[in-house]
Amino acid sequence: MRNVTPDNITEVFQSYFSQDTDPRFREVIGCLAKHLHAFTREVGLTHDEWRKGLEALEWAGRITTPERNEFVLLSDVMGLSSLVDMINSRPGATSSSVLGPFHVSDAPPLEIGGDMRGDFEEEVLLVEGHVRDPEGNPVAGAEIDIWQTAPNGLYSSQDPDQDIMSFHGLMTADENGRYAFTTVRPVSYTVPTDGPVGDILKAAGRHPWRPSHLHFIVKAKGFRDLVTEVFPADDPYLDQDTVFGVREDLVMTYVPQPAGSFPEGFALSGKVDGPYARVDFDFTLVRD
Amino acid sequence: MRNVTPDNITEVFQSYFSQDTDPRFREVIGCLAKHLHAFTREVGLTHDEWRKGLEALEWAGRITTPERNEFVLLSDVMGLSSLVDMINSRPGATSSSVLGPFHVSDAPPLEIGGDMRGDFEEEVLLVEGHVRDPEGNPVAGAEIDIWQTAPNGLYSSQDPDQDIMSFHGLMTADENGRYAFTTVRPVSYTVPTDGPVGDILKAAGRHPWRPSHLHFIVKAKGFRDLVTEVFPADDPYLDQDTVFGVREDLVMTYVPQPAGSFPEGFALSGKVDGPYARVDFDFTLVRD
Ligand SMILES: [Cu+2]
Numbered sequence: 270m271r272n273v274t275p276d277n278i279t280e281v282f283q284s285y286f287s288q289d290t291d292p293r294f295r296e297v298i299g300c301l302a303k304h305l306h307a308f309t310r311e312v313g314l315t316h317d318e319w320r321k322g323l324e325a326l327e328w329a330g331r332i333t334t335p336e337r338n339e340f341v342l343l344s345d346v347m348g349l350s351s352l353v354d355m356i357n358s359r360p361g362a363t364s365s366s367v368l369g370p371f372h373v374s375d376a377p378p379l380e381i382g383g384d385m386r387g388d389f390e391e392e393v394l395l396v397e398g399h400v401r402d403p404e405g406n407p408v409a410g411a412e413i414d415i416w417q418t419a420p421n422g423l424y425s426s427q428d429p430d431q432d433i434m435s436f437h438g439l440m441t442a443d444e445n446g447r448y449a450f451t452t453v454r455p456v457s458y459t460v461p462t463d464g465p466v467g468d469i470l471k472a473a474g475r476h477p478w479r480p481s482h483l484h485f486i487v488k489a490k491g492f493r494d495l496v497t498e499v500f501p502a503d504d505p506y507l508d509q510d511t512v513f514g515v516r517e518d519l520v521m522t523y524v525p526q527p528a529g530s531f532p533e534g535f536a537l538s539g540k541v542d543g544p545y546a547r548v549d550f551d552f553t554l555v556r557d
Numbered sequence: 558m559r560n561v562t563p564d565n566i567t568e569v570f571q572s573y574f575s576q577d578t579d580p581r582f583r584e585v586i587g588c589l590a591k592h593l594h595a596f597t598r599e600v601g602l603t604h605d606e607w608r609k610g611l612e613a614l615e616w617a618g619r620i621t622t623p624e625r626n627e628f629v630l631l632s633d634v635m636g637l638s639s640l641v642d643m644i645n646s647r648p649g650a651t652s653s654s655v656l657g658p659f660h661v662s663d664a665p666p667l668e669i670g671g672d673m674r675g676d677f678e679e680e681v682l683l684v685e686g687h688v689r690d691p692e693g694n695p696v697a698g699a700e701i702d703i704w705q706t707a708p709n710g711l712y713s714s715q716d717p718d719q720d721i722m723s724f725h726g727l728m729t730a731d732e733n734g735r736y737a738f739t740t741v742r743p744v745s746y747t748v749p750t751d752g753p754v755g756d757i758l759k760a761a762g763r764h765p766w767r768p769s770h771l772h773f774i775v776k777a778k779g780f781r782d783l784v785t786e787v788f789p790a791d792d793p794y795l796d797q798d799t800v801f802g803v804r805e806d807l808v809m810t811y812v813p814q815p816a817g818s819f820p821e822g823f824a825l826s827g828k829v830d831g832p833y834a835r836v837d838f839d840f841t842l843v844r845d
């Protein structure tokens with residue numbers, strides 16, 4: 270007879286695995302049990318707290334849809350999504366950061382120098398840079414998937430007033446690895462707070478804000494996919510991104526440009542008379 | 558600017574709490590984050606594994622109903638439910654064990670000596686014992702809520718052929734703390750395996766069986782509620798209860814009794830001619 274006690278339950282759990290369990294499965298689930306048991310013992314979790322935790326998961330299940338995944342959000346605000354990103358980042362590459370729920374898989378093609386600002390009136394933002402390998406050589410023909418919020422803080426899928434492809438674009442870098450486009454500044458926004466994650470943030474006294482950012486997925490043959498975000502250095506939420514996405518190398522500066530200096534080679538060339546802002550950001554990909 | 562790294566993310570997480578966060582909330586959520594981060598780092602969780610974990614939670618959410626809670630089952634097979642039971646058990650009391658999903662809140666009254674076997678033909682099991690305080694004094698009038706599987710391994714709520722109150726009864730102990738009833742042996746059964754928990758058990762090479770048991774909730778004024786189960790010493794699954802519910806002091810013996818020895822004072826007295834089995838089990842309650 271096996272007497273299960275608080276001290277031996279982790280060991281009993283490990284003993285339940287069969288001999289031929291996949292070693293990686295055993296490692297991951299065994300380690301998860303070990304740490305969850307340690308957590309439960311360390312805080313002396315009460316039945317009431319345990320029940321509240323289960324109710325939060327049930328609630329998350331009830332409101333999760335293909336468009337809104339509360340479990341991913343829970344992982345985000347607990348720092349797990351970012352931690353998984355970081356431990357899977359490769360040295361020498363641009364840091365990765367959270368994908369978030371607003372990526373679309375079929376963004377419209379955007380020419381080099383193309384425009385995503387459309388009819389919005391906000392100041393033009395010119396974004397330009399190169400995709401390189403760790404030795405600094407251009408990665409010709411890299412594919413760059415770009416998305417961001419509109420000036421109202423909403424992604425197109427959240428906003429009935431925007432075309433579903435608004436502020437989404439897919440660009441192919443040239444033979445020098447160069448990409449370039451015009452848009453408007455993305456804005457800070459909050460994660461959804463009407464579910465269990467909102468209750469957790471509230472109880473923790475945490476705000477639900479993310480610093481503004483441009484999302485990028487950069488892919489090239491022979492290189493590892495890079496999922497990342499780029500943040501402006503002056504965003505007020507940079508010090509406390511509620512999903513822990515900020516990395517030092519992902520911070521850039523919007524540099525103000527004088528009126529009359531807008532360059533050639535852009536869809537908006539000849540159409541921007543006033544001041545605008547400019548961001549230079551390069552991506553480094555590592556080989557597969 | 559806050560640079561989040563795998564090494565400082567737990568510390569960054571803690572720094573997000575506001576000064577006036579409820580101290581217990583901060584302790585529990587902070588400790589949960591710490592152990593989940595440690596797990597993620599220790600196994601080097603991949604994006605693919607992280608995604609599979611989230612998909613398991615989404616699946617659990619989709620199949621959870623008031624009648625079937627896959628999150629509770631997940632907690633059960635991970636050993637968490639039992640660990641919470643154990644760390645909240647009081648020394649000197651009978652061990653607690655998992656409540657499970659089959660308790661009903663309005664079981665029909667059962668007289669002392671009453672019968673739950675009804676029309677089933679299986680051998681009669683006589684269960685008898687006392688409710689006592691830690692000093693051995695009777696707890697008069699203790700309320701004992703009893704439930705178990707039918708001989709087909711199903712609880713009434715799982716079985717359209719059983720009355721919903723079949724094998725559920727609520728007894729009040731007498732002035733000596735005595736309770737007694739007749740029934741049939743409960744049987745071993747499996748937890749549901751058609752959801753993510755089933756997949757986890759399968760991948761771990763674990764069976765989904767629980768050793769057979771009688772469920773009890775024992776309550777008395779001034780004493781702490783006891784939620785527990787009692788297991789027979791000869792059950793083949795006693796060494797590997799898939800929900801980790803077995804404790805040494807919860808194991809009892811079905812003692813075979815010769816034909817013609819059935820006692821007076823039971824609803825079945827005079828109706829049991831053949832052999833039967835008998836279990837003696839006492840409960841110890843501790844004061845609130
Ligand atoms: Cu841990």
Ligand SMILES: [Fe+3]
Binds near residue numbers: 369371482484
């Ligand atoms: Fe975003």
Ligand SMILES: [Fe+3]
Binds near residue numbers: 772
């Ligand atoms: Fe049961």
